[in-house]
Amino acid sequence: MRRATYREGVRTALRDALRRDPRVFLLGEDVGRYGGAYACSAGLLEEFGPERVRDAPLAENGFVGAAIGAAMGGLRPIVEIMTVNFALLALDQLVNNAATLRHMTAGQVSVPLVVRMATGAGRQLGAQHSHSLENWFAHVPGLRVLAPATVQDARDMVLAAFDDPDPVVIVENQVLYPTEGDLDEDAPPVSPWHAIVRRPGRDASIITHGGSLSKSLVAAELLAKEGIEVEVLDLRCLRPLDVDAIVATVTRTHRAVLVDESWKTGGLAAEVCATLVERAFYELDAPVARVCSVEVPVPYAKHLEDAALPSPARIVDAVKGVLHGRI
Amino acid sequence: MGEFRMPSLGADMAAGTLVAWRKQPGDVVHRGDIIAEVETDKGVIEVEVFDEGVVETLLVAVNAKVPVGTPLASIASAGSIAAVPSAPSPVQAPPPAAARVHATPLARTVAKALGVDVTKVHGTGDGGVIVRADVDRAAAEVTSTPRPDRMRQAIAAAMTRSKREIPHFYLAHTVDLGPALTWLSARNEARSVTDRVLPGALFVRAVARAARAVPELNAHWTGESAPPLPYVHVGVAVALRGGGLVAPAIHDTDTLDVDGVMRAMADLVDRARGLKLTATEMGEATITVTSLGDRGVEVNVPVIVPPQVAIVGFGKVVDRPWVVAGVVVPRPVVTISLAADHRVTDGHRAGRFLASVVAFLEDPEKP
Numbered sequence: 001m002r003r004a005t006y007r008e009g010v011r012t013a014l015r016d017a018l019r020r021d022p023r024v025f026l027l028g029e030d031v032g033r034y035g036g037a038y039a040c041s042a043g044l045l046e047e048f049g050p051e052r053v054r055d056a057p058l059a060e061n062g063f064v065g066a067a068i069g070a071a072m073g074g075l076r077p078i079v080e081i082m083t084v085n086f087a088l089l090a091l092d093q094l095v096n097n098a099a100t101l102r103h104m105t106a107g108q109v110s111v112p113l114v115v116r117m118a119t120g121a122g123r124q125l126g127a128q129h130s131h132s133l134e135n136w137f138a139h140v141p142g143l144r145v146l147a148p149a150t151v152q153d154a155r156d157m158v159l160a161a162f163d164d165p166d167p168v169v170i171v172e173n174q175v176l177y178p179t180e181g182d183l184d185e186d187a188p189p190v191s192p193w194h195a196i197v198r199r200p201g202r203d204a205s206i207i208t209h210g211g212s213l214s215k216s217l218v219a220a221e222l223l224a225k226e227g228i229e230v231e232v233l234d235l236r237c238l239r240p241l242d243v244d245a246i247v248a249t250v251t252r253t254h255r256a257v258l259v260d261e262s263w264k265t266g267g268l269a270a271e272v273c274a275t276l277v278e279r280a281f282y283e284l285d286a287p288v289a290r291v292c293s294v295e296v297p298v299p300y301a302k303h304l305e306d307a308a309l310p311s312p313a314r315i316v317d318a319v320k321g322v323l324h325g326r327i
Numbered sequence: 328m329g330e331f332r333m334p335s336l337g338a339d340m341a342a343g344t345l346v347a348w349r350k351q352p353g354d355v356v357h358r359g360d361i362i363a364e365v366e367t368d369k370g371v372i373e374v375e376v377f378d379e380g381v382v383e384t385l386l387v388a389v390n391a392k393v394p395v396g397t398p399l400a401s402i403a404s405a406g407s408i409a410a411v412p413s414a415p416s417p418v419q420a421p422p423p424a425a426a427r428v429h430a431t432p433l434a435r436t437v438a439k440a441l442g443v444d445v446t447k448v449h450g451t452g453d454g455g456v457i458v459r460a461d462v463d464r465a466a467a468e469v470t471s472t473p474r475p476d477r478m479r480q481a482i483a484a485a486m487t488r489s490k491r492e493i494p495h496f497y498l499a500h501t502v503d504l505g506p507a508l509t510w511l512s513a514r515n516e517a518r519s520v521t522d523r524v525l526p527g528a529l530f531v532r533a534v535a536r537a538a539r540a541v542p543e544l545n546a547h548w549t550g551e552s553a554p555p556l557p558y559v560h561v562g563v564a565v566a567l568r569g570g571g572l573v574a575p576a577i578h579d580t581d582t583l584d585v586d587g588v589m590r591a592m593a594d595l596v597d598r599a600r601g602l603k604l605t606a607t608e609m610g611e612a613t614i615t616v617t618s619l620g621d622r623g624v625e626v627n628v629p630v631i632v633p634p635q636v637a638i639v640g641f642g643k644v645v646d647r648p649w650v651v652a653g654v655v656v657p658r659p660v661v662t663i664s665l666a667a668d669h670r671v672t673d674g675h676r677a678g679r680f681l682a683s684v685v686a687f688l689e690d691p692e693k694p
Contacts, residue, residue, distance in 0.1 A: 254433050254459065285433040285459045286452065324453045326460065 004183035006176040009154035010040040010116070012185050014078065017162045018048050021076055024162070025052040027067055028080030037082045038118060038177045060089035064115065068098050068167075071113040076162065081117040084133045084171060090115075091136070098167040099142030113167040114158065120173035120211045120261055121309055127297035130305075132262035134171040134210070135271070138239040144168045145238040146192050149213035151181030153236065156189035163189075171238075173211030173261070193237050195245035201229035203326075204255035204319050207246060207272055209235040212259045212310055219315035230257075230319055238268060246272060247280045254285035255322040259310050264292035289318040329378035331400040333393050336367050336374070343367050344392040345399060354382045356402065363399065378402045430457035441466040478571035489633050493548075494669040497628055498677055501662045502685050503651075504644055508659055510691045514585075526661075527618055528589040530641050533687035534616050535561050535580035535588075541680040543672050544637035544665075545613045553636050553671040562612025562632065563592055565599040573599050574632060576612035585691070620644060620661070628664045636668035637677070639684065663688075 004012070017024045026032075026041055032055040035042030045053040056063035060081055067077035081087045087094070094115065101109045121130035138145045146161060146168060148154040154172065161168035198213060199220050206216045213234050220230045233249045235242065250256050256276055258269035269290040276288055294308040333343050346364040350356055362376040383401040387393055430438070430445045434457045438445045441462065448465045450457035489495075507529055515523040538545035542555035560576035567573065575598075577583070577591040614635055619627045620643035627640030642662045649658035663684060667677040687693055 282432045282436040285431045321453075324458075326458075 001182055001184045003180050004151055006148075006151050006154045006172070006179050006181070007038055007040050009148075009151040009181075009183050010158060010172065011042065011044070012183065013155040013158035013162075014041060014044060015047070016159060016185075017076075017078060018044065018052060021162075023074065023076040024078060025054060025070075025075065026078050026080065027054045027056050027063055029056055029058060029082050031055060031080050036080060038172075038174065040080065040116075040177070060086055061093050064090035064093040065097070067113055067115075068093055068101075068111055071098075071111045071167075072101070072109055076112055076114075078114040078158070078162065079116065081115060083129050083174070084117045084119040084136075085128050085131050087115075087117050088133070088136075094137070094143065094167070094169070095140050099140050102166060103142060110165050111167050112165050114161045114170065115167065116158070116170045116172060118174040118177075119171040120175060121293070121298040121305060122175045122211070124300055124302055124305060125174070126300045130298035132171075132173075132210075132260075132293065134169075134238055135262055135266070135268045137169045137171075138241075138268060138271070140239075142167070143239060144193075146170045147210040147236060147238050148172060148192075149176070149210050149234050149236070151179070151183045152187075152190070153192070155183060155185070156187075157192045157236075159189045160192040171210060175211050176214075179214070193240070193242070195233050195235045195237070195242035197231060197245075197249065198234045199230070199232040201231035202253060203229050204257060204322055205231045205233055205249040205253045206257050206259055206315065206319065207233045207235065207249065208259035209238060209268075210261070212261050215310055215312050216259050216315055218312040219319065222312060222316050223319055228319065228323065235268075235272075241271065241275065243275055243279060246275055247283075250276055250280045251283045254283055255319075256284070257289045257291060257315065257318045257322055259291045259315055259318075261293055261310055263295050264290055265295060267292060286322040286324065289322050291315050291318045329380060329402040329404065330398045331362060331376055331378070331402055333365070333387075333395050333397045333399055334374050335395045336365065336372050340367050340395060342392055342394045345387050345389055347389060348385060348400075349373075350376075350382045350400075352382050352384060356380060356382055376402065378404075380404045428457065429455065430462075431459065433459045434462045438462045438465075478567075478573075482571060485633060486630055489631050493631050493633065493636075495631060495666050496669050496674065496677070497664060497666050498674065498681050499626065499628075499662055499664045500681050500685055501660050502688050503649055503658045504661050504688065505658050507688050507691050508644075522586075524585050524589045526644060527620075527641075528585050528592055529688060529691060530618060530639075531561050531563060531577070531580060531592065531616050532583065532585050532588045533684045534614065534639050535559050535577075535583075536687045536693075537680050537683035538614050539581040540683045541676060543676050544667060544680050546636050546671060547613065547634040548636055548668065548671065549634070553634075553668070556613050558613065560611050560613045562615035562635070563595055564615060564617035564629075565596050567600060574612060574615050574617075575599060578611070614638070616641065618642075626662050626664060629666050631666050631668055636671040637680070638666050640664040640666070 030037055031041045032045040032053045067079045070077045098111045098113055101111050119132050119134055137143050146157045148157045157170055208216045216232050220232050223230055231249050231253055258272050260267055260269040269292055273288045291310045291314050299305050299308055344366040346366045348363050350362045356376045358379055360376050361373045363374050365372055365374050380402045383403045385400050387399045428445050437459050443462050443466050448457050448461050450461050452458040538559045545559055546553035546555050559581040560578055561580040562574035562576045564572055564574045575595050615632050615638045617629045618641040623643055625642040627642050629638045629640040631638050644659050644661045646657050647660045648655045665681050
C-alpha cells in the first residue's frame with residue numbers, strides 16, 4: 001500500500017496488462033511520445049516499444065474501429081480517447097459495432113475492448129472538453145461502463161475491464177488525475193460491477209459516482225457537523241447499475257439525493273431516480289432530489305464554471321431539502 | 328377544501344347544538360365571519376369560521392346536537408369556487424368527497440402496517456405532507472392514549488374507595504441509614520454497575536421482613552375482617568412515563584435476599600414501563616411500598632390500595648444533623664411513613680411493624 005495519484009493508478013494497471021499479456025496494446029491520441037493527454041501512459045512507450053504503445057491520428061471513429069477489428073482478430077486493445085466529447089466521433093463504432101457484434105453473430109464474435117476516456121469539468125477547458133456524457137454510453141446494451149472515483153478503483157477497473165470478454169468503457173473524471181489516494185498495486189482487483197458505500201449514515205443517501213464522490217463526501221462531512229448523517233453510495237458501475245445497492249441504501253435512509261455532474265435531463269440521475277420509484281417506492285419518505293450540472297454548455301469563465309457544476313454547498317442544500325428540517 | 332367543525336367553546340364542552348346557520352351553501356366566507364350559532368350549557372354562542380372560501384355543503388341540520396369536532400360544513404377554497412354546486416338542503420347533503428391525503432409512500436406503508444388511518448394524521452413534511460415520523464407519532468398516540476385514560480379511571484376508583492371506606496391512620500419514623508448505606512456500598516464495591524443494589528431494594532426487603540414479623544398488616548380486607556396472609560407479596564409502586572402508576576407484586580418477597588429483591592424490582596419496572604405485566608402480578612400484592620425519594624420528596628404519606636390494609640412510603644435520603652452518642656453529626660436519614668387500616672389494626676401493632684422495618688434497615692444483616 002502506498003500513496004499514489006489517480007493517474008499513477010491507471011498507469012500501474014496499464015503496465016500490468018502490457019506485461020501480463022503480449023496481445024495487449026495501447027492506442028490513442030498522444031498515448032505514446034506525449035505519455036497521454038493526462039500522463040496516464042507516461043514512460044510506457046519507452047518500456048514496451050512502438051508496436052505496443054501506438055499513437056493514433058486525430059480520427060476517433062477510425063482508430064476505435066481499428067481497435068474493434070483487432071479485438072475481433074484476437075488482440076486485446078486498450079484505447080484512450082482524450083475526452084468523452086471527442087468520443088462522440090467514435091459513437092458509430094462503439095454503438096453499432098463494439099456493442100452489437102456478440103449479439104448479431106449469436107456469440108460467434110466477441111469484442112474484448114477497453115476504451116478509457118476523460119470526462120467532467122472543473123479545469124477551465126471549455127465546453128468542448130468539459131462535458132459529462134457517460135450516460136450516452138450507459139444507455140447502450142452491449143457496453144459496460146465503469147466510473148472509477150478512487151485511486152484504487154482507477155487501477156482495479158482497468159484490470160477488471162481488461163479481464164472482461166466484452167467492450168468496457170471507463171470514464172475517468174479529469175479533476176481526479178492529480179488527486180492522491182491509497183494504492184495497493186498487488187491486491188487482486190475489487191469487483192467493479194457493484195456499488196460501494198463510501199460513508200455510512202442514517203438520515204439520507206447521496207448516490208453518486210466519479211468526480212462527484214469527493215464533493216459528496218465533503219458535503220457529508222459538513223452535514224455531520226450539523227448532526228445530519230448521510231450515507232454516500234459510490235455507484236462505480238454505470239451499466240449495469242447495481243440496483244440492489246441503490247434500493248438497499250434508500251431502504252436504510254428513506255431519502256435520496258442523486259449527485260451527477262452530467263445534465264439533469266435524460267441523465268443517469270434520472271435513471272437512478274426511476275429505479276428508486278420502480279423498486280423502492282414504498283421506502284421513500286420524501287421526493288428524490290437531483291444535484292446535476294446547470295443545463296448550459298459548461299462555461300469557460302471560472303466563476304461561471306463553478307456555478308454550473310455540483311458543489312458541496314449545493315449537495316448540502318439538497319440534503320437539507322429532502323430532510324425538510326427533520327434533523 | 329376546509330371543514331368547519333363543532334368548536335370547543337369551553338374546556339368542559341363535549342357537545343353542542345347547532346341552533347342556526349348564518350351562512351348558506353354558495354356564500355363566500357372570510358376568516359372571522361360568523362357562520363353559525365351553537366348552544367352550549369352556557370348559552371347560545373355565535374361561532375366564527377377560520378377558513379377563507381365558499382360554503383360548499385352544510386352537513387348538520389339545525390337543532391342537531393353533535394360532539395365537539397364533528398364536521399358541520401365543508402368550505403371550498405377560493406380557487407375552487409367555480410366548482411360549488413347548487414345548494415342542496417342540509418338533510419339530504421351527501422358526505423363530501425374525501426380530500427386527497429398527501430403522504431409519502433413510506434408513510435403509507437408504515438401506516439398500513441401499524442393500522443393508522445392516514446386521513447387522521449397531521450403532516451409535518453414539506454407542504455404539510457405526511458411523512459413516516461408523523462405516522463409513528465400518531466401510532467404512539469393511538470396506543471398510549473387510551474391506556475392512561477383507563478388507568479386513570481382505575482386509580483380514581485381505587486383511591487376513592489380507599490379514602491371512603493378505609494379509616495387511615497398514619498405513623499412516621501425517621502431512620503439513620505448510615506450503617507445500611509455503608510453495608511451496601513461495601514457490598515457493591517466489587518460488583519459491576521449492573522449488579523449493584525440500590526437502597527430501594529433494602530427498603531422493600533425491610534418491609535417484607537417486617538410484614539412476616541408482624542403479620543397483621545400483611546392482609547386483605549374481606550369485608551368483615553382481614554386475616555393475615557401466609558405469604559408476603561410486596562407491591563412496588565412504579566410511575567409510568569405516559570402518566571399513571573402501577574404497583575405489581577414481587578412474589579414471596581420475604582424469602583429473597585437483597586440481590587433477589589433488586590433483580591425482581593428491575594424486572595418489574597422494565598415490564599411495567601413496557602406495559603407487559605400480567606393481571607395476576609397486578610392484583611396479588613399483600614402490602615405496598617412507594618418511594619418518591621428520587622423526586623426529592625422527603626415525606627410521603629400514601630393512600631392504602633384496597634383490599635390491602637397497609638402501605639409504606641419512603642422519602643428522600645437526606646443528610647441531616649443527627650445526635651449520635653450525645654454528639655451532633657451529619658447522617659443520611661430517611662423518613663418512613665406508614666398508612667394503616669384502623670379497622671384491622673391499631674397504633675400499637677402498627678408501631679411495632681414500623682419499628683421492625685426500622686430494625687431491618689438499621690441492621691441489614693439481621694436474620
